[in-house]
Amino acid sequence: MARSQETETHTPAPPPRQAPGTLGVGMVGYAFMGAAHSQGWRTAGHVFDLPLRPALAAICGRDRAAVDAAAARHGWAAAETDWRALIARDDVQLIDICTPGDSHAEIAIAALEAGKHVLCEKPLANNVAEAEAMVRAAEAAAARGQVAMVGFNYRKVPAISYARQLIAEGRLGPLRHVRATYLQDWLVDPASPLTWRLKREHAGSGALGDLGAHIVDLAQYLAGELLTGVSAVSETFVRERPLLAGASAGLSGSADTVERGEVTVDDAAIFTGRLASGALASFEATRMAAGRKNALRLEINGELGSLAFDLERLNELSFHDHTEPAATAGFRRILVTEPEHPYLEAWWPPGHGLGYEHTFVHQARDVVRTIAEGAPPVPSFADGLQVQRVLAAVEESAAKNSVHTPVPSSS
Amino acid sequence: MARSQETETHTPAPPPRQAPGTLGVGMVGYAFMGAAHSQGWRTAGHVFDLPLRPALAAICGRDRAAVDAAAARHGWAAAETDWRALIARDDVQLIDICTPGDSHAEIAIAALEAGKHVLCEKPLANNVAEAEAMVRAAEAAAARGQVAMVGFNYRKVPAISYARQLIAEGRLGPLRHVRATYLQDWLVDPASPLTWRLKREHAGSGALGDLGAHIVDLAQYLAGELLTGVSAVSETFVRERPLLAGASAGLSGSADTVERGEVTVDDAAIFTGRLASGALASFEATRMAAGRKNALRLEINGELGSLAFDLERLNELSFHDHTEPAATAGFRRILVTEPEHPYLEAWWPPGHGLGYEHTFVHQARDVVRTIAEGAPPVPSFADGLQVQRVLAAVEESAAKNSVHTPVPSSS
Amino acid sequence: MARSQETETHTPAPPPRQAPGTLGVGMVGYAFMGAAHSQGWRTAGHVFDLPLRPALAAICGRDRAAVDAAAARHGWAAAETDWRALIARDDVQLIDICTPGDSHAEIAIAALEAGKHVLCEKPLANNVAEAEAMVRAAEAAAARGQVAMVGFNYRKVPAISYARQLIAEGRLGPLRHVRATYLQDWLVDPASPLTWRLKREHAGSGALGDLGAHIVDLAQYLAGELLTGVSAVSETFVRERPLLAGASAGLSGSADTVERGEVTVDDAAIFTGRLASGALASFEATRMAAGRKNALRLEINGELGSLAFDLERLNELSFHDHTEPAATAGFRRILVTEPEHPYLEAWWPPGHGLGYEHTFVHQARDVVRTIAEGAPPVPSFADGLQVQRVLAAVEESAAKNSVHTPVPSSS
């Protein structure tokens, strides 16, 4: 037992006052995101006081044996091989979409039209037109009391959520700079194979949609304002990669005979932009930064202070209070593990940190509460669409010699 | 979706080959440790390929309403108010002891005698005599195929486990220094109340048993050798604290009239020691280090290299390879999130860190595998007893003017 | 005495074999840069084995009393009030120019034409035309054996110099990304006064020339290749500031009556670019990043490794070797204080770090050696011109809606 502050009079998590109803969840997709979402749905009700208890009703995938195995592994009560059948189930009230981006729109719109709530992974869609259709469906469904949310899970990191709170309270004053990078390195090796993530028809874009979508969302979420325009450059450093089939046949073949295919998405995208207030922003999304595993880094500077964050140290937030006397001022490392911090009321004593997957537990909590309370969904499909518009402007600017390209307003 | 390396040919966690049997768990205690262990038992089977699936059979506590609420909250199928009844249940094969130290011996011995496996929180007992009795019971039970393990969960931090592996491989060469601190600050405020943790009759000792037990175990575990003797000093800085009752009545009373009681354990203990190889070790356990929330810090120096770790950044391990050319040598920050790292084969892609509670998931995995495979338990009750002997030597030295006090060998 | 490895057979700095000749230095300007350069000239010959011993012959400034005081303070043998008189002195062989950028060209060209060597602070000039004229003068002088160098002193930080060495050796492989920021905060306060540095006619530009020039030079120096084009955005957040006169009269006047003047340079400039090899680069120069005092940060990612540097921790270099096994790979913190590291052969034992001003000691060493050895000057006026062309392209792009703007080649 490491540290225990609990006493007879203080129980960390009070017992629920009455047995809650359930929210039947049906999830499509069971790869990395499916595993992470499963963890979120399984855990949220055991940690937080929820108005509805999530039930892992059914999981859906095309391969019967694989989806059955995934159901067993991740704790789902049933398995479907057709997402339309999943939507049709009576024990499912929420469809959780964890598939590649090219199927988001079709599944989400069908689910909403069938009266289900929807949680959809980001990026919301592979292009603006699909995202717009999704928003229309969400708006129609909202009038019927349905909730549609997009999975910008990093908003649910306590340090990020607390940073938003500090900015909203005015602790930074007028903003001057936002700089955001999301650096990974899993494509540094030119021999890394050509997966669906490297094909435009499935993934929509490369680092831009996968990583850039997160930092665009976070920059705007934290700043509390939107980008008005961007100027971008992008690059595909390794233009051909081994086909997966060739890779698996590699034992018998020589390197010369490995079949290669074209990479049709970006390896990296870097862009600058302006926020509505006039603050300057810079962004970099790449999968080619050797040694950076998950370096989502944010820094925001204002007239009264600054904040900095690094996802590789997700329990920490750096805060500089510029109103302090200069002699004692400095970036302080806040361990965002105090009971006063967002989401922390239900977790461990100070200093006992959380991990990546907890963002999905928090997301599950927020989705359940939004549904139960009839609150406006945050982040909504409209938020997802707006990010999609930024990504589209980035691609347009990159194609047009980096010229500053406005982001259409959401209205 | 942050990062996804999964491809059609690479599934992060392969499905179990056949439905496993179950291991019925009965847990005593439901405060901080109870919540953490519950999370471990609930999650392990959904992440790791286990030979037995843990079943949260029953939870036990003295207060009926409270234990029922805890069962509902943490996902236990039943609730008992008498630990003897828990042990007697047919659906329970393992007793998990999460109570204060003064009840460990009685419960553990009864459970072992009843044919159950046991996982017991640390410190193993409140004194050496109790721990010895527990070891005798464990040895007798081992002959019947039962497992008894002690909950030194920090061995299950992947970075710690990997550090052990590097040392065992000889990467540090002959060891020279081990320095270990475990710094917290929750007793800095003299107005913090007098809980059971501050009374010797319940807690055995203060920072020494709560925090010192961890760093003594880790130092020996990592070094792969035992302490031969120690020299210690300890202190209780705040000798009286408000009684809990007085604290809760505080609204109507003045500060002068708050009733106070005596603190009968240490606030801090610092000690030096020698390992069997002659390496020097230093230890500090305190709850009075303002600003340090969970600063379990370890550094080990050998002739060929060094390792450093900080629990507040538990996904990182610092490694200095002294065989590198001096110009490029330096402590490298290893993100212990690669699939090659211990426990990581089942988790997220590189850089997507774990948290404190995952130590309990890993512990659950290891307990289940030990039971299923009939392997020797690690850490065993004998390991817990040996740590208890070190703690006793620390207390003896502190009472005898810090004179070097041998640690009796375990045989 | 902290650490001493010296022995009877190992003297840290061997004595000079013979009395060297002298190099008479005449310095124009005595503010911040003048003080720093003085420190460099005074110290270099006492630390390094130099072929010529620098003599602080004369200092020059317009105000007689002030320049006399500066001479006494900084150790100069004489003081002049007219830079032409300084150039004319027989005891001066090198003119060191530490004035604002608007006087660089005139002084440097006159000095070169008078047969003197020249060291000129950066940015080389306030515009490309002036810089081109300076390069022409330098080329003509080179034919006469004269040296002309530009003061990119940060190349002389041992960590930077060593980073260049590692890259030149191929330790990073083909480069993918360079990211460079130079963040300061001394203009965050809108009440900070309107100095010459905020007027275009004296300073040329704002953060761009002052800070951006450094990171453009360093990015290209480290990468070993040039920028081919840039896309930029810049901003002046605080467009009017108190006049200095008004500020000094502030005791009697109210805040309302403080006279204000227009800021005619940028507060911040951010830009992206491409290097000749196709690597992507990003840059940010700002004086509005609250809490960042001197955060010149560089990171370079290649196929085989990465390097990172932060001027606020100038004795450290972070190096990730991507050819290491993944399980032990990570950014290592190299303390660049080993005798094998550049410039370190003459300094203190490992771990005894250097400071900001040592860049000027190293610069003095390199200038003296270049003169004595007749080696090509590095960095040369041509290097300074090339940086000026990048800055001009940045300004052009910022004025043209961020469109990608080529950097003319130097030939």
Place this chain on the structure above:
Amino acid sequence: MARSQETETHTPAPPPRQAPGTLGVGMVGYAFMGAAHSQGWRTAGHVFDLPLRPALAAICGRDRAAVDAAAARHGWAAAETDWRALIARDDVQLIDICTPGDSHAEIAIAALEAGKHVLCEKPLANNVAEAEAMVRAAEAAAARGQVAMVGFNYRKVPAISYARQLIAEGRLGPLRHVRATYLQDWLVDPASPLTWRLKREHAGSGALGDLGAHIVDLAQYLAGELLTGVSAVSETFVRERPLLAGASAGLSGSADTVERGEVTVDDAAIFTGRLASGALASFEATRMAAGRKNALRLEINGELGSLAFDLERLNELSFHDHTEPAATAGFRRILVTEPEHPYLEAWWPPGHGLGYEHTFVHQARDVVRTIAEGAPPVPSFADGLQVQRVLAAVEESAAKNSVHTPVPSSS
């Protein structure tokens, strides 16, 4: 030019109001410490406004050729081969002792008796008896207006000096813990030769006197109180090392025939102690911590806050203000480079850090001012004696099975 805040109305270092007199310095020893002290004496008057300008009058060493070379290299006007002749010089008012500890007492006492001021490197002497004799000589000399100071140069690191100021102001409240380590690694290699520093007759002790003296002094200086007793363990891990002669003959001899000699000092010493207030302290001094080059690390915890420092990042001070709300509290990294910080009024703009050698510039400043102002010397020979008594108590405790050993009071 990196950053410039200077304006016409703000000159960083005001000119001296009148030409100061001089203080003739005579230095004994010219190895590592001699080089560092020379840098201090040469520079102090050019940076700080001093009442007396230090003159590097004469340097002294036994070897004529070597001392002449050292004089030329380090800027001394004359060279002596007999320290008695140095003391006798009329142009010398201060004797600066940079020799091994076994000659400190004789030289210092002779210098004081000859009417000279004295600055003596630490540790003050090789044993308590010598140090007591030195204090007696210093007291007698003080009555004649002479100054005797000991070279605990790390007190002059601005971050350390500022930490002392914060503690003196009560920002930490009552102290609970001091932990101090000084880790180096230059003896890790068993093949490192047997220098005078490894022989008791010259060096007095090993890591204890060389490194431990610093951290004992700093702990007491920062806390503002003295150690009352200690409990210690020390070790010599490598008991024989190659003789220097054998090492230099190594090219022709095989490893087997290298002559070895006995190491007669400690490689490492670790000890605990109590301060007068009851705060606990721990210390570790070692030259066997692979990868730690100059890791003098201090942390002090009090009821209201904590401070932490690492000499490898000497421009930084970590400060935790425990009176802050928990949600925004955390260790802040103060860059101790603001004009408000100690010694910084004369140096560079914020963020432009200092290095190791600046401690000697600051020491020179303080010595000169103490002499000119007739102020009590700090740190005095009495301070040096008190540290010597702590070191003696450490050795006594280590020899007596670590038993707690009182430190005699200084009176």
